[in-house]
Amino acid sequence: MFDGSNPYKPGPYQSDTYKPSGYAYKAIAHQLNWSTYIPRGAILANPGLPSAPRLRTFYFLKGNGDVVFICWNANGDIPTDIAFSMPADGVDVFSAPSYKPGLATNYAVENITGGITIRATIGFSPTIFVIDMKSTASPTAVVIETIFNFYDASLLVIVPCLVGLCVIVFVVKERKRGRADRQVEKL
């Protein structure tokens, strides 16, 4: 399907020439009879934070209710760490370079009450999570945690405060000057 000689090879995904696989995943899902492609199945907890990872994500539901979650870092070579929790019994992860079962090393799973928390380091090559959902669980969105860090604090709080302080100092000093000038004019 991905062979260069295939005239029906999928085109680039949203002008992302490095990843021609966007439509391909949908095509695979269709062929494997994975159920609905759900665009909002994977979301960031706080997408507005400047440090929120820039991920390309795909979310599919298999016939048995398991979730197939595919993502990669649109930021390029510098890996980004993500974490999300699901009401699941376990997860199989497939990642670069081999994509063979059991060889992925870029993730860790922690058992929590009612499910698991998955932490992974996401690089430029897609990582595929096949999440074994609990039989009682209903389809759940993958909500990727985002933490308010120094980068966010800088851009959202500290730098605007510094700039505001500069403006205040400038305005106060200029007003003082205006007042003094008016007094001199009166005299």
Next chain:
Amino acid sequence: MNLNRINLGTSILLGCSFASGVISSYYLGQVLTHLDSEEIYGLVGFCVGFPLLALILANVNETIKKIMIFASAAMAIVGSYILMLGSPNTVPVLKLDTIPVLMYFMALAGHMSLFTMGSAEVLRRAREMDYLWLGVGMAIGCSSVGIVVWTSIFGWLYMIMIINYIVPVAILVYFLFYPEGKEGEMIMRRPQTKEVVRQFVVPDTWKGGKITFYTLIAAFSALATAGVGGMAMPHEDYFTSAPWFWSFAAAGAMAAAVVAKLSLGKIIGMPTGIKKEFKSNIAWLVLGCVQGASVILLVTVEFYVPGYHLSFASGLIGGAILGFNVVAYMAVLSVQHPPRSNYAFYMFNTYFIMFAIALASYMRAINVDITEFYALATEEDYILYILGGLAIVLALLVVNQVITIAKTARTARDVPSIAPKPAEVPR
């Protein structure tokens, strides 16, 4: 009036604006390699047009100049925010979308004009302050560049974020230490008024041409050290080599400030006249020869001595030469100003230094390996032509200065020796 407060405020503004200009242009070369043809108009419009506009407006009066400092900083911060929120944080830098790339150029233009205003702030007051303040300001700037470039190991946008701390802090300190009221503005502007400038100008009719040659040497020096010195360097080495390079640039800047204090410190306060012309040209001739020779020697060694290019010594020596030549250039400008509007003169000339440093980042981004780098000198004759051109510029500067010195020597001897008049300092 506490002059040390003003000296501190202006020096910090200079240092921080230099650092922000260099840091923001550090990966410009990599951005330019992915540029679409129509985006080049944005680059030219912002990075040439805006500093020119700032130059014109900042000369009107002190209030407008302060507003221009604000406007430049605002442009830089707003541009960098849009860039940071819409671009991948990678090194090497990937292709950016049109809006972020234009915002990047806008931010860069803000930083460039801030540097020209920061240097004009210090240089217009050079008579009333020690040259060491100039050295301290530039040393702060160079050291900051070294530290901040290292943080790009986490992605180039971290560097851009840190600049957003540097610029507001510098402006805050500058405004806090700016003297109060209209009287304060008059005190700040006084050193650039034509009544004052006229008393200390060097009456040399050939000055314009000589400054052109000298600017070419200083700009090429920045290009050779920061650009040629980094060609064929793997981008992974940027993070580790930059701290050494720029810490030695800081040392070079301080060394140049000491040399300027010893050679030009008394001359700058001398009243206008033939004696000042004679003495200042001798100091300029010596400094120009040292600067020109150091650049020619450096380029020769980089290309013709195998193993020197990209070595540790190359980084240290290149950094020291860069710092020395930039500060020496600024010190000479502070003496050789025109009889009026010296603020615009400082802004105009120091722009070329920042332009050369930005161009140097493009040279670093040119895709050559070490074999191709040496081939530029051994298989092609480009380097010989460039060295020849530089030698001609240096020769023209030297010949002009020798003629001026010879013309003024006899008269300068006949004029009774006057003790240098200390500059009038407001109390």
